[in-house]
Amino acid sequence: MTSLQAPRTRGLFIALLAAALVLLPGFGATTPSPADSAARLGVTSSAGTNKASASGPTTLSVSGSGFQSIDKGFGGIYVVFGYVASSAWQPSKGGKADKDFLYVADSQSKDNKGYQRFVAFPGSSTADSANGGVISANGTFKLSMVIPGPTFTAASASGGTTTVDCREVQCGIITFGAHGVANGRNEAFQPISFGPAASTAPGNAAQNSTATTPAREQARTQTPDAETPGSGAAAAANQGASADAAEVGEAAPPAAVAAGDPMLGLEQQTVIAGRSLGFTGRGFAAGEQVVATLSSGLTAAGPISAGQFGEIAGAVQIPADLAAGTHKLKLTGAGSGGSVEAEFSVMADAALLPAAEGGTQEGLRWAMIAVIAAAALLAILVLSSLVAALARKGETRQAAQDASAAKQRSAARKRRRRPSRRRTAQRPAPGLAGKDPDPATSALDRLDDSLQGERA
Structure with missing residues (x-):
């Protein structure tokens, strides 16, 4: 490698290393990916926002946002109505259906009763069976579903059935991963409340009045207990109000x-x-x-x-x-x-976060790519310099060989000229001009003269 190319190679190597350092964390920042929003549900009906009728089925309009949409992913999201029985009900946390959360049973066919909806991922192989549409690329969906009423029957973990009264426990809309695929990003619960029960039929007013009279009398004579929450004056007032409403043929509001x-x-x-x-x-x-x-x-x-x-x-x-x-x-x-x-x-x-913490993994990845590229370029430069040096060495060797051959040819010419002079010195003196020269010597002289003429 020549002295001119060595500084040039070092300069290129230093420039490549500087570019790699710029990509390292702490020297250059990478743009962080935006954080994903949490899954949220919006529920409306003729009874109001997050409300349903207590007297019969209710059709709900359910919208979702912040859910994860997986292009061509298997499955999607189930949207059901039910009861969350455990604070860790989510399947991604180990929650089990029929144990940690119960919901209204419905067939998984596309034309079911509307109690259960299936929202498919875009391009999914199971999209044909979706009856709740397809979740958009930005994680939103909108569908319509039916709530059978404030009570429903669900399968239990023991294999039997369990009746859930949503006027006694908190029920709502539940979403979780479809087809057994647990995904915490797509798990959500939106509570639903129910309105008052329907009025009691007039024909049963007398019977209800008679049946509740003892309770009303007991409530009116009960001594308030200030130390027990939910009892005492408030409980007595509730019982008295229920009894009075029953006597006039009206339904008592839920206690x-x-x-x-x-x-x-x-x-x-x-x-x-x-x-x-x-x-x-x-x-x-x-x-x-x-x-x-x-x-x-x-x-x-x-x-x-x-x-x-x-x-x-x-x-x-x-x-x-x-x-x-x-x-x-x-x-x-x-x-x-x-x-x-x-x-x-x-x-x-x-x-x-500072740039040093913002894109650590991304920065390391690009830094490694830059270092590898720099090493590859340096290897190419070294290899090309080595090839050029070998070529120059070959040229020098050839020149030396040519010079040596030229010297050898010149020496050979000199050696051929010396015998010619000796033969010229041995020619007869002028006094012997009339005598015939030696035929062999004359032939050699003529051959030597001919060679000298050719060289000249």
């Missing part, structure tokens, strides 16, 4: 639900700092004020008034500067004093 064992369900187990975390709760007293607190009061949501069946739903804002890791959300009832908490994980927002 307020007393506080039980509170339960807390989180919309997602991992949330990005700076965003909100949705939650649902149940097991509180009807109308009770419930407060949600994050990490022992770092932030809070509420107070939230519990519904007729002790259910609540809300969202808490996650501070943008909250440390990544495990945190707790706690629900506390103001009246009953009942509380429940659940853990979740917080991740830092990639858009707010």
Whole structure:
């Protein structure tokens, strides 16, 4: 390699290494991919938002957003109406159907009763059986489904059947992965409440009045118990109101639900700092004020008034500067004093991280590509320089061989000239001019003269 090409090769190598370092984390930033939004459901009907009729079937309009759409993926999303029996009901967390969540049974055919819908992935091999349409590329869908009423029968884990009364427990719209494919991104629960029951028939008014009179009298004479939530004056008033309504032939409104064992369900187990975390709760007293607190009061949501069946739903804002890791959300009832908490994980927002943390994996990948490219180019340069050096060496060797051959030819010519001079010196002196020369010597002289003439 010549002295001129060596600095040039080193300069190219340094430039390639500099380009690779620019792609390394901390030297150059890569654009982070946008964070995926959480799956959300919107439910409307003639009874209102997130409401259904308690007197019969209700047709609901269900819309979804933030779901994961997998192009040509197998399966899709099931949309059903049912009851979430466990805070960890999601199949992606080990939840089992008919055990951790129950839903209205329906056939999986396309023309079923409308209690169960199947939303297919775009281009899926199972899209022909979808009766809820196809989820769009941006993770949204919209469909219509039917709720049979406030009660339904579902299969149980033991192989039997279980009757669920949604006026006693919190029911709602449930979504989960279809065809046995668990996907936490597509699991959601939207609570649904029911309106008052239908009025009692006039012909049964007397019978209802007679049947409820003892209860009404007992309620009127009951002593309030201030220490027991859900009992005492409030319970007596509810019982008295029920009895009075029965006496005049009207249906008694559902009695307020007393506080039980509170339960807390989180919309997602991992949330990005700076965003909100949705939650649902149940097991509180009807109308009770419930407060949600994050990490022992770092932030809070509420107070939230519990519904007729002790259910609540809300969202808490996650501070943008909250440390990544495990945190707790706690629900506390103001009246009953009942509380429940659940853990979740917080991740830092990639858009707010320094460049050194923003695209570590992507930066390393491109850096490795750049280093490999630099090494390949350097190898090519070294190989080309080696080939050029070998070619120059061959040319030098050939030139030396040519020069040596020329010297040898010149020496040979000189050797051939020396005998000619000796033969000229041996020619007869002028005094012998009349004598015949030696024939052999004359032939040699003529041959030598001829060769010298050719060389000249």
